[in-house]
Amino acid sequence: MKKFLLYKKLGLVVLSFALAWLQSDVLFAQQIRVVATWPALADLTRQIGKDLVSVDSLATGVEDPHGVPMKPSFVPRLNRADVLVLIGLDDELSWLPGLQEVASNPKILPGQRGYIDCSVGIPVAEAARVLDRAEGDLHPKGNPHYLLDPVYTKIAAQNIAAGLSRSFPQHQATFEKNLKAYITELDSWIARWEKLTAPLKGVKFVEYHQEWVYFANRYGLKRIGAVELKPGIEPTPNHIVNLVQQIKQEKPQVLLYGAQNPRVPQQIASETGIKVLRLYSSSGGRAETDTYIKWIDYTVRTLVQAVGQA
Amino acid sequence: MILSLKVPRQIAVSVLIVTVFLIPGLCLAQTSELEAIRGIVKNLEQQLQKALERIDQLEKEKASTSARVGNVEKSVQAVQSAPSSFNPAIGMVLDASVDHRAKAGGDFNFRAAELGFSASVDPFARVYSFMTGSREGFEVEEAAAITTSLPWNLTAKGGRFFADFGRLPKNHPHEYAFVNTPLSIERMVGGESKADGVEINYLFPIPFFLRATLGGYNKIGEENERLDDTKSRAWSRFTYLGRLQTYFDVTDHQSIELGTSLAYTPSIRVPGDPVGGDRTLGGVDLTYRYQPLDSTTYQGLTIGSELFTNSERVMRSDDVFRRRQAFGGYSYAELKLNKSWSTGFLFDYAPSIESPGKKTLSYSPFLTWNISEFNRLRFQYSYLDDKVREDKAERGNQFFLQWTTVIGAHTHGFRGR
Numbered sequence: 001m002k003k004f005l006l007y008k009k010l011g012l013v014v015l016s017f018a019l020a021w022l023q024s025d026v027l028f029a030q031q032i033r034v035v036a037t038w039p040a041l042a043d044l045t046r047q048i049g050k051d052l053v054s055v056d057s058l059a060t061g062v063e064d065p066h067g068v069p070m071k072p073s074f075v076p077r078l079n080r081a082d083v084l085v086l087i088g089l090d091d092e093l094s095w096l097p098g099l100q101e102v103a104s105n106p107k108i109l110p111g112q113r114g115y116i117d118c119s120v121g122i123p124v125a126e127a128a129r130v131l132d133r134a135e136g137d138l139h140p141k142g143n144p145h146y147l148l149d150p151v152y153t154k155i156a157a158q159n160i161a162a163g164l165s166r167s168f169p170q171h172q173a174t175f176e177k178n179l180k181a182y183i184t185e186l187d188s189w190i191a192r193w194e195k196l197t198a199p200l201k202g203v204k205f206v207e208y209h210q211e212w213v214y215f216a217n218r219y220g221l222k223r224i225g226a227v228e229l230k231p232g233i234e235p236t237p238n239h240i241v242n243l244v245q246q247i248k249q250e251k252p253q254v255l256l257y258g259a260q261n262p263r264v265p266q267q268i269a270s271e272t273g274i275k276v277l278r279l280y281s282s283s284g285g286r287a288e289t290d291t292y293i294k295w296i297d298y299t300v301r302t303l304v305q306a307v308g309q310a
Numbered sequence: 311m312i313l314s315l316k317v318p319r320q321i322a323v324s325v326l327i328v329t330v331f332l333i334p335g336l337c338l339a340q341t342s343e344l345e346a347i348r349g350i351v352k353n354l355e356q357q358l359q360k361a362l363e364r365i366d367q368l369e370k371e372k373a374s375t376s377a378r379v380g381n382v383e384k385s386v387q388a389v390q391s392a393p394s395s396f397n398p399a400i401g402m403v404l405d406a407s408v409d410h411r412a413k414a415g416g417d418f419n420f421r422a423a424e425l426g427f428s429a430s431v432d433p434f435a436r437v438y439s440f441m442t443g444s445r446e447g448f449e450v451e452e453a454a455a456i457t458t459s460l461p462w463n464l465t466a467k468g469g470r471f472f473a474d475f476g477r478l479p480k481n482h483p484h485e486y487a488f489v490n491t492p493l494s495i496e497r498m499v500g501g502e503s504k505a506d507g508v509e510i511n512y513l514f515p516i517p518f519f520l521r522a523t524l525g526g527y528n529k530i531g532e533e534n535e536r537l538d539d540t541k542s543r544a545w546s547r548f549t550y551l552g553r554l555q556t557y558f559d560v561t562d563h564q565s566i567e568l569g570t571s572l573a574y575t576p577s578i579r580v581p582g583d584p585v586g587g588d589r590t591l592g593g594v595d596l597t598y599r600y601q602p603l604d605s606t607t608y609q610g611l612t613i614g615s616e617l618f619t620n621s622e623r624v625m626r627s628d629d630v631f632r633r634r635q636a637f638g639g640y641s642y643a644e645l646k647l648n649k650s651w652s653t654g655f656l657f658d659y660a661p662s663i664e665s666p667g668k669k670t671l672s673y674s675p676f677l678t679w680n681i682s683e684f685n686r687l688r689f690q691y692s693y694l695d696d697k698v699r700e701d702k703a704e705r706g707n708q709f710f711l712q713w714t715t716v717i718g719a720h721t722h723g724f725r726g727r
Contacts, residue, residue, distance in 0.1 A: 060603055067607035072519040072557035079463065079513055098724040104513045106459035137683055233682050234649050261608045
């Protein structure tokens with residue numbers, strides 16, 4: 001009987017520890033758990049949530065937006081999230097829905113309170129007029145790389161603040177105060193970038209993938225072609241020959257690529273002398289671009305410097 | 311007269327002196343003022359130009375926003391006026407090949423046209439289905455409802471679907487890295503793990519991925535002839551499954567995925583055995599992946615292995631029961647050469663579960679050309695060393711050229727990663 005009681009007590013202790021371990025985050029952490037798909041969004045959320053949020057980014061910033069691996073290790077992070085912050089416009093279509101399917105977290109499913117689509121209200125560029133895969137791997141809702149325009153990023157930040165307030169209305173005043181402060185800071189940077197980018201006006205460029213439309217519209221650059229045959233389709237030898245001809249005729253100053261393989265850009269550079277630049281389409285791609293502002297500042301300065309040298 | 315002439319002359323000289331010495335000074339003063347005015351005008355022009363550009367930009371944004379609002383309004387009207395707007399996402403995979411088997415001959419093989427539908431049912435469930443037409447006819451391969459908002463990290467699935475047994479058995483053949491379903495899966499599982507039944511998944515609330523599955527089915531495996539799933543029968547003649555699956559990131563670029571499955575049938579039907587004994591089908595699957603994050607679409611290595619064990623009680627002719635055990639499995643490696651090309655090798659060890667001593671070993675190098683994300687050509691050579699001698703299509707040299715294309719919306723979700 002004594003033995004039985006001892007086992008019973010031991011069992012209860014083990015059970016208590018197990019429950020405490022499983023629920024430790026609930027017991028000891030009060031922060032709102034946010035999962036962002038990209039580091040740039042994670043940074044925006046940190047600026048708005050400050051100490052109230054603990055933010056985790058799934059992608060690191062070096063990935064090709066169309067090639068983020070569907071890692072099962074993302075599943076527990078999504079399972080525990082109070083809020084999911086994403087680019088939207090089908091940017092995460094190839095990997096996020098599959099993870100949500102097994103994350104057992106209804107809070108972060110599309111349409112739910114914890115689902116923050118930052119693209120809401122963005123004046124979308126390049127919305128496909130004809131939806132046909134003969135035109136490549138199109139984004140039916142339009143180009144999702146709007147974070148490259150810092151003015152539109154203010155809309156994304158507003159969406160994050162509104163989304164956080166929707167789930168946690170008790171902190172709404174704090175989110176709004178932090179948003180206002182961040183937008184003031186961002187505005188001062190936007191004014192600075194406006195001056196810095198003066199030499200970029202009218203500069204012709206070639207891009208690997210259709211990523212730069214928002215940046216080009218904001219700062220007056222002119223895109224003359226893309227390395228990809230169609231969005232998401234690798235170039236054929238014939239396309240490269242034509243592009244080389246076009247570059248020789250129109251003399252663009254720079255070829256931009258991000259997470260793509262540098263082989264083809266370097267080949268084109270060796271044939272035409274065009275300056276090739278690797279610039280990622282999110283923060284976090286380089287150690288020195290760990291915040292949104294640092295990333296855009298790096299992008300602007302690198303481009304201005306490259307155009308000055310070209 | 312001379313005097314009268316002198317006076318105008320003096321005046322003219324004075325005017326000349328003033329003109330020569332003073333006017334330039336005046337002009338210079340005027341020029342500097344003009345320069346200043348020009349500078350101001352230029353500055354104003356620049357400011358005006360900037361203001362005009364800003365107005366243009368704002369007008370563009372306004373127009374774009376108005377267009378977007380207009381589109382949203384149109385789509386709302388469309389939804390209100392057309393119930394078909396709720397139609398599910400539809401897609402189709404066409405999978406065909408040209409085969410040449412040294413012992414059986416050639417074949418234009420219409421492997422499958424797989425039609426997929428998926429949509430949310432309501433806030434609590436979604437449904438997906440895959441209907442496949444092939445030379446054997448048209449059949450519902452999968453049609454299942456899955457819950458989306460059960461509490462306690464639970465998910466329930468019911469209907470017809472590929473049971474959560476192993477790694478590749480629950481995938482459709484067009485998702486494999488190679489052309490054919492490994493013979494070890496065909497013989498031991500009965501092909502894909504197609505099953506009619508119910509499954510419950512549980513995601514452990516811990517920092518790493520650990521998922522458990524419990525299921526009950528009429529049977530697992532379309533070609534599994536040990537159970538007849540077309541009629542009602544005792545609950546002992548159903549199959550019950552348990553699976554545990556986990557995953558670890560070794561580094562940012564490397565990962566290990568490990569799973570173990572057990573399918574237990576209390577009483578199977580074996581030809582020549584009126585009583586029937588129990589059957590336990592076990593499996594262990596291990597997958598290593600190297601995916602450099604900054605180059606996932608260009609580089610990568612996957613090494614996947616699965617081992618199966620089959621253990622069943624059968625009656626010998628002298629009314630004595632014995633256990634019959636068989637072991638089989640496959641291993642493959644696939645190396646991504648660039649965005650379009652990949653290559654690899656498959657080794658398959660497939661016993662006959664009726665005569666476990668007899669087996670077929672196959673060796674298959676393959677080369678894949680991903681023309682795009684939705685269009686793929688694959689060449690495979692296989693050599694089969696067959697000791698089972700049941701089917702002459704399963705021996706000797708074989709060549710395959712497979713063409714797989716996708717239209718519309720098509721995804722197998724998490725399992726198809």
